[in-house]
Amino acid sequence: MAKDRKIDLVILGLLSHEDLTGYDIKKRLDGAIGFFWKGSFGNIYPALSSMEEEGLISKKKNSKTGGRERIPYHITSKGTKALRTWLEETQVSNELKYETLLKLYFGGAADRSITIRNIEIFEEDVKKSLAVLNMYKENLEKVLDEEDHVFYYLTVTFGIDTYEAYLKWCTKAKKLLKN
Amino acid sequence: MAKDRKIDLVILGLLSHEDLTGYDIKKRLDGAIGFFWKGSFGNIYPALSSMEEEGLISKKKNSKTGGRERIPYHITSKGTKALRTWLEETQVSNELKYETLLKLYFGGAADRSITIRNIEIFEEDVKKSLAVLNMYKENLEKVLDEEDHVFYYLTVTFGIDTYEAYLKWCTKAKKLLKN
DNA sequence: ATCAGCATGTAAGGCGTTACATGATTCA
């Protein structure tokens, strides 16, 4: 498997539950997963091609349900093994490029009101995200005992807990900057 | 300025306080800034070259204090303006690729003990980072009234607050997974 | 008729990581 292309693992993880097309995968990445991992068509389709060549996934028959042709992919036993190997690896890389914090750190180069406004913009974004996450949480609580929903639930509560910490920090930060 | 090369802003931000060499910049990125932004030599040196060509920064006389030649850079008025323009922009992109959450989300594909162990690994990392951040915080509290230290202080408390939220979540998550 | 949504894919170009090349000085 491509060493530095982590999208492969996202695809394997999703396919471990059900067969999906590239378009379906993109939709998943635009949903709950999008809070911690992003993907694009130009990212997904080439990954699907090379993963099929490697035998990690396989094409299923083209089906036509409305719209255009659909090409659902299925995970192979080799793919399942690769997914499990990755899960068992102890090394992880959590890369983050937090432009909000960068602007905060260099806030001294502009008027203090700019930084306060930037914090307020961040605060609004976080509030919107929290609303979405809380909706996810409510839906998941109804089905917590089913399949792998505990794992989805935990990623959602992770988001909620950290976003709530962000909001508390925003309040404190604004207070400190306004003296 | 290169449209998608955010390292430029990090460099401008750092140079807005003092003249620095590429090597110095790397050291800053390995310190407190590293918690929300990473950089490498192969990233920094080419950026310095192209930013000098654009007139955002300028080379200062080579000085030799031990070791090899040093090439400190100085921010120009054009550079200062670019930095301020960026700070005043309302759009920000906070990109994160959280492999820990990805593994959690797809935890159902392996034994539950694997996910618990992965959470514990994450927990240890967070604890170590918290110790470093708390040290930064203590040092900054002594000089909070000076220059731009409020901004550094706020990025540090942001880290501490979110990392503490992570730890609380870890405890809850482990409890839930162990039933 | 036309727009939105479904659906697959390619191409260009930029950005970044990693490894490599080079070399001086200081300290054990």
Add this chain to the structure above:
DNA sequence: TGAATCATGTAACGCCTTACATGCTGAT
């Protein structure tokens, strides 16, 4: 003598974003 630290830079390679190309179906 050898390792560590200081210091600058290049090259290969891969990955991703963005934009583009194409085209069907169903609803308004």
